[in-house]
Amino acid sequence: MKPVKVLRTLYVVLILSAAALSAPTKTPPPDIFLITIDTLRADHVHCYGYASVATPGLDALAKDGARFTQAFTPSPITNTSHASILTGLLPGSHGVTDFGVPLSASHPTVAELLKAQDYRTAAFIGAVILDSKNLAPGFDRGFDYYDNFPEHVSTKSRWGRLERRGMDVVEHAENWLSQHPAGPHFIWVHLYDPHDPYEPPPPYSRIYKDHLYDGEIAYADSALAQFIAYLNKIGKYRNSVIVVVGDHGEGLGEHHEDTHGIFLYDTTTHVPLIVKLPGGRSAGTIVAAQVRTLDIMPTLLEFAGAPVPQRKDGESLEPYFGGKSEAARPAFGETDYPLRFGWAPLRSVRSDGFKFIEAPRPELYDLQVDAGELSNRYESRDARVEKSRTMLAELRSKEAPTTAPEPSSLPDPKDKIEEQNLLHAAMLASEDDRSADARKTLEKVLALDSKSPTALRQLGELELQAGDYVEAARHLKAATEVRPDDAAALFHEGQALEKARDLGGARDALEASLKLMPGQFEARLLLGQVYLGLKDPAAAEDQFEAALLLQSGSVEAQLGLADAQITKGNFAEAAQSLEALSKVQAKNAHVFDLLAKAYSGLGKRTEAQQAATRANLLSSNK
Numbered sequence: 001m002k003p004v005k006v007l008r009t010l011y012v013v014l015i016l017s018a019a020a021l022s023a024p025t026k027t028p029p030p031d032i033f034l035i036t037i038d039t040l041r042a043d044h045v046h047c048y049g050y051a052s053v054a055t056p057g058l059d060a061l062a063k064d065g066a067r068f069t070q071a072f073t074p075s076p077i078t079n080t081s082h083a084s085i086l087t088g089l090l091p092g093s094h095g096v097t098d099f100g101v102p103l104s105a106s107h108p109t110v111a112e113l114l115k116a117q118d119y120r121t122a123a124f125i126g127a128v129i130l131d132s133k134n135l136a137p138g139f140d141r142g143f144d145y146y147d148n149f150p151e152h153v154s155t156k157s158r159w160g161r162l163e164r165r166g167m168d169v170v171e172h173a174e175n176w177l178s179q180h181p182a183g184p185h186f187i188w189v190h191l192y193d194p195h196d197p198y199e200p201p202p203p204y205s206r207i208y209k210d211h212l213y214d215g216e217i218a219y220a221d222s223a224l225a226q227f228i229a230y231l232n233k234i235g236k237y238r239n240s241v242i243v244v245v246g247d248h249g250e251g252l253g254e255h256h257e258d259t260h261g262i263f264l265y266d267t268t269t270h271v272p273l274i275v276k277l278p279g280g281r282s283a284g285t286i287v288a289a290q291v292r293t294l295d296i297m298p299t300l301l302e303f304a305g306a307p308v309p310q311r312k313d314g315e316s317l318e319p320y321f322g323g324k325s326e327a328a329r330p331a332f333g334e335t336d337y338p339l340r341f342g343w344a345p346l347r348s349v350r351s352d353g354f355k356f357i358e359a360p361r362p363e364l365y366d367l368q369v370d371a372g373e374l375s376n377r378y379e380s381r382d383a384r385v386e387k388s389r390t391m392l393a394e395l396r397s398k399e400a401p402t403t404a405p406e407p408s409s410l411p412d413p414k415d416k417i418e419e420q421n422l423l424h425a426a427m428l429a430s431e432d433d434r435s436a437d438a439r440k441t442l443e444k445v446l447a448l449d450s451k452s453p454t455a456l457r458q459l460g461e462l463e464l465q466a467g468d469y470v471e472a473a474r475h476l477k478a479a480t481e482v483r484p485d486d487a488a489a490l491f492h493e494g495q496a497l498e499k500a501r502d503l504g505g506a507r508d509a510l511e512a513s514l515k516l517m518p519g520q521f522e523a524r525l526l527l528g529q530v531y532l533g534l535k536d537p538a539a540a541e542d543q544f545e546a547a548l549l550l551q552s553g554s555v556e557a558q559l560g561l562a563d564a565q566i567t568k569g570n571f572a573e574a575a576q577s578l579e580a581l582s583k584v585q586a587k588n589a590h591v592f593d594l595l596a597k598a599y600s601g602l603g604k605r606t607e608a609q610q611a612a613t614r615a616n617l618l619s620s621n622k
């Protein structure tokens with residue numbers, strides 16, 4: 001190479017390097033940590049002005065970030081509100097309006113969109129209600145790892161079966177991060193602790209013994225602080241985005257609501273929201289404008305440089321960080337949870353200092369003078385009411401039409417809240433195996449409303465477990481008379497009647513249940529047995545065949561089918577399938593018992609004798 005050319009090349013290289021240096025260097029996308037704390041009321045956090053709890057973790061994060069004093073969730077129940085956080089959509093848009101409703105693949109989640117930007121994604125949940133194999137199908141979309149609960153748990157304790165303590169959740173997240181250090185990361189950590197029952201571990205159980213809800217908050221805060229300390233230790237704190245938010249609040253007896261889910265008052269919809277930005281930006285900022293948890297998803301996507309989907313109900317919070325905006329955003333609220341109990345769903349708008357709640361008896365609160373929402377100022381011709389109704393109507397026109405009954409024809413949840421408190425207490429008692437407490441509480445519900453389908457069904461299920469089949473059947477029959485479309489209650493009614501040897505009644509209940517939900521394996525199996533008991537082997541055969549279509553390997557269904565075939569005199573077919581089954585079920589007395597009957601029907605006396613001997617031997621060895 002000639003010297004001139006070398007020099008020219010060098011010159012070009014220098015120019016290029018200078019250009020590279022002067023151009024704004026593209027910073028790598030930040031690690032993003034989304035921490036949701038369940039059932040966390042904004043006004044029960046220390047940095048939100050509540051003196052009766054110590055939350056040093058949240059307080060420190062607020063100092064390093066922006067604290068939103070007026071953030072609202074659109075939903076007071078866990079799965080619905082988390083679906084809104086993950087999708088930036090209102091419940092009516094994403095459709096997860098109850099537990100167990102799948103999060104449709106047509107709504108991209110923040111995890112999916114960040115994964116598409118080469119983020120490593122993982123979720124660590126604190127409650128089985130967010131288990132994607134259980135009550136939260138679709139929530140794991142976009143996560144490389146989703147920390148579901150083990151499928152088989154032998155313990156009767158809540159811990160590990162229904163809930164994980166915050167420290168366990170955080171430890172799972174830390175272990176995963178240590179094993180997957182390459183980022184950028186998007187990590188969702190869900191701390192369930194403040195959710196009832198309020199059972200903080202020591203020393204919080206002692207320090208907060210007279211207000212255990214706060215004790216749970218203090219404990220959850222300690223888990224948060226531990227996680228933040230870990231992020232500091234691995235050098236991921238300073239340049240990361242960390243969002244901490246409550247999924248909803250807690251009634252604590254205000255408006256007569258003990259927990260959450262039924263109402264849309266601020267007690268359960270006003271949540272803390274803290275956003276820590278990379279590099280200490282906006283540290284210590286306090287944002288007083290009204291915002292929504294819907295705004296989290298577009299904000300995170302913006303930080304990651306990821307495209308924001310067209311269809312969204314939230315907006316990025318970016319304008320608030322530099323003080324570029326102080327504009328309040330309208331906050332909608334929705335709850336279909338009352339429908340579960342046969343009561344009217346509620347809708348609300350929080351805007352311009354007022355809250356309007358659409359209900360059979362509508363409500364309007366002037367939040368400037370009545371922050372506790374105690375004095376209902378609703379009048380039908382009020383301009384604020386009309387404006388709120390217009391906003392709600394516009395929203396509904398964008399949502400998918402629902403099949404929910406006309407709200408006004410259902411009872412107002414305000415008239416039913418005492419029942420709901422009791423039903424909730426009974427559910428907790430059942431979960432914790434305190435059946436006497438559960439029974440007593442459910443009887444109190446029935447004293448308020450003798451036709452409460454939820455109480456009748458739960459009482460029936462309790463009696464079924466306790467072995468009082470006649471009582472169980474009586475309660476379940478009453479429940480299914482009020483609610484004839486409850487397939488699960490009908491199935492349980494069938495179980496109770498079969499045990500009580502009312503086979504005709506069991507048949508009717510099971511047929512009705514299967515008409516509503518044809519894919520129930522257990523119901524098919526039981527109905528097959530009922531038909532055998534009713535000496536209708538052809539109908540029994542149909543049920544066992546249907547059961548085998550659902551679970552082809554089921555030994556019980558194969559045995560039921562063989563039994564039905566023998567009863568019909570179809571010995572050859574039964575013998576053939578039983579011979580095959582006897583090879584894999586060599587220790588199952590029932591197989592050889594039926595085989596003896598089949599051989600005997602075929603006139604094979606020696607084989608019949610051998611099979612009968614084998615069956616006797618196996619059943620006596622049990």
Ligand SMILES: [Zn+2]
Pocket residue numbers: 038039077078079195247248
């Ligand atoms: Zn929750």
